Amino acid sequence: MHGDSSAPAFPDVMAVLRQRTAEAHTRLENALELLSPDLSVSRYRDVLMRMHGFYDALEPRLDERLTGAGSPLPDWPSRRKVPLLRHDLRLLGVDEAALATLPRPRVPAVGDVAAAMGVLYVFEGATLGGRFIVRHVVTTAVPPAATTFFGSYGDEVGRRWSQARHAIRAWTAGEAARVESCAVTAAALFGALEAEFAR
Template sequence: MLADNLKEQTLTYHQQLEKKLVSQIKGLNTKEDYLQLLQLFYGYFGGLEDRINLFIDQNILPDHAQRRKTGAIADDILALGGEPVTKATGDALPEINNADQALGAMYVIEGSTLGGSIISKMISGKLGLTTGLSFFNSYGENTHQMWDAFKAVLNKQPAEIEAAITEAANNTFLKFKNWIEQHD
């Protein structure tokens, strides 16, 4: 199954990004620190979603509109008194020129929702926040259901596009890690 293969074939880049993000999250000491983290996500995910939206629609992913994250991140930033930053463009983002590559990038975004509730609890507990957590709470109790639905779409894709999806997912992980390092 494509979703299982993706997990295996993106493990190295996924772990590198996860290590970077965990370090960022553990280093949060103030609301302003958290605001900067949200702005990192907004910049990268915002630019990424703009590219994805050129190739993914309800025909490919029926619940695509529900899966957009940029609005939730912007809402959290505003709730904490900040302003959304400029979205990533150009070489800061992975190449997305077709639906295959867009699905690979979405694999990274959708996968990020799985740890979101844990991250939300960590941040809430550490900083005492009750607002500004909608992005990390994402789908709430429906997170695993939404993930399973996304994996089902991936698993329906023809085998010949697996390499393109995998390469795009790896590039998305790598470019996000680079984005974070550039904005440390």
């Protein structure tokens, strides 16, 4: 009989992340109102402008943690969303000079790679819901060409989400401190987004 046979299985980081963020995630989806039958161009533009603030603040921090040799997610640079947000906003009449004048949102610190994985969980997870948002938005007055952010990966969304999940699991496997840093950061980011869109 092996000595560790009775040891409890280490909790799956993805289950921890879901449990710690589920309620805030649901509240955020409701606050965004992107699936409203009355979605207007102005509301859609406002959502993208606010989202831009979060991605613009956090993607450079992910660059610091996830770029280069030893990155747990080597294709991170191809996942950046700020260029897509700026593309969509330009089509909606918002240029980069206007974006630069907006107040910066309060975002969680990204002090280590595990925290970066917490941000990644939120950002990459959003690509799954983005598919449903695109399907709805194209039935409204919003120009279909202004959906590159929410439709970022196209038919590759499932594969790329699977890769992100694998990277998060591999980095945190068996490391309680890493799981906690990842979960705390993801929950903090959902909280910050919820606070922003509740205004």
